[in-house]
Amino acid sequence: EAGVTQFPSHSVIEKGQTVTLRCDPISGHDNLYWYRRVMGKEIKFLLHFVKESKQDESGMPNNRFLAERTGGTYSTLKVQPAELEDSGVYFCASSQADYGYTFGSGTRLTVV
């Protein structure tokens, strides 16, 4: 079974630019989560999809962040325009039911 795939693995962009992160969950997993870890701090929840619907987006920091999940399959997280404080590692996870997340390797975003 393929795991959760995220790409790119690394991205370096300038402040003010746009970046799109992608997550391919495990096939058949209805639940998809985005988390991020900023500057060695705790990993924080961003949002939760159930299929293509946003179940909980309480962790999205502001309206510069836009998440979508096309047809209940892969998901994208767009940051536009990027700011310095958006630098960090963005993790995606998927699950079939309640617990038992499978995490991806993460995307390290650096905004300069």
Added chain:
Amino acid sequence: GNSVTQMEGPVTLSEEAFLTINCTYTATGYPSLFWYVQYPGEGLQLLLKATKADDKGSNKGFEATYRKETTSFHLEKGSVQVSDSAVYFCALSDPASGTYKYIFGTGTRLKVLA
């Protein structure tokens, strides 16, 4: 609100030493507790979990016991190996909140020297 506090690292140990990484939590309900591990260059992997008080999670020689009276879930291993070098995250999930999102601690980096 719910929160997780874990000891700051880095923790540096010699091979075969005993490991303890402290984790305490605050929760309004009856959360499930988890330890995740991130090896260099890899994603987060579930190491162990416990879903109710006095449960002990164990895996790969690691153990943690859900202590409701002390609101703790400390991670222990009797004899660490170089391959255990990684970042360890304590986390909770509280279904009573209506969601399965996790609340993580800040992570503790472990370095084991040969």
